[in-house]
Amino acid sequence: MATVRKPLVIPAIDPASVPERKGVTQYPEPFRAMVAGRARRVLGDALGLTHFGVNLTRLDPGAYSALRHWHSLEDEFIYVLEGELTLVTDDGEQTLTSGMAAGFPAGKPNAHHLHNRGTTPAVYLEVGDRRPGDEVTYPDADLAMRWSRAFTHKDGTRY
Numbered sequence: 001m002a003t004v005r006k007p008l009v010i011p012a013i014d015p016a017s018v019p020e021r022k023g024v025t026q027y028p029e030p031f032r033a034m035v036a037g038r039a040r041r042v043l044g045d046a047l048g049l050t051h052f053g054v055n056l057t058r059l060d061p062g063a064y065s066a067l068r069h070w071h072s073l074e075d076e077f078i079y080v081l082e083g084e085l086t087l088v089t090d091d092g093e094q095t096l097t098s099g100m101a102a103g104f105p106a107g108k109p110n111a112h113h114l115h116n117r118g119t120t121p122a123v124y125l126e127v128g129d130r131r132p133g134d135e136v137t138y139p140d141a142d143l144a145m146r147w148s149r150a151f152t153h154k155d156g157t158r159y
Helices: none
Strands: 020-022 038-042 052-059 076-082 084-089 092-097 101-104 112-115 122-129 136-138 143-145
Touching: 076 092, 084 122
Parallel strands: none
Antiparallel strands: 020 038, 038 052, 052 122, 076 101, 076 122, 084 092, 084 112, 136 143
16 A cells, blocks of 8 residues: 655645746856756745755856856855765865865865766755855956845956
């Protein structure tokens, strides 16, 4: 006899029920193409979380998680669920596979991002806090983000 499963209700969800946001980014042109192969299910928002964000993220082959960056006040954490990703930091590159994790403490200027150099999609969980006043530095691009969530050139002029 098959078990009938009741639909989940908040505080529980099936991540597959959360719409996938593919290629959605706040980056201004010309930086958008770099993350076009990124798809996120914004689980934290779906659950009503306000102090930290949780995303189930898929990177297609060739895609990047973000431009290399670091946060002034926000901690970040990732946990690889499927596939293989290259973690690129100021210290070099490392390969992360299923079951591996990485953390990026706030205020430590070690810019980072993930790159899927494989031939299959990779999936990971990303968690970050939502600290007011956070600023994001992108050392490889003429880009910065202030807490106003506005992207600027490094000299402060808006995109």
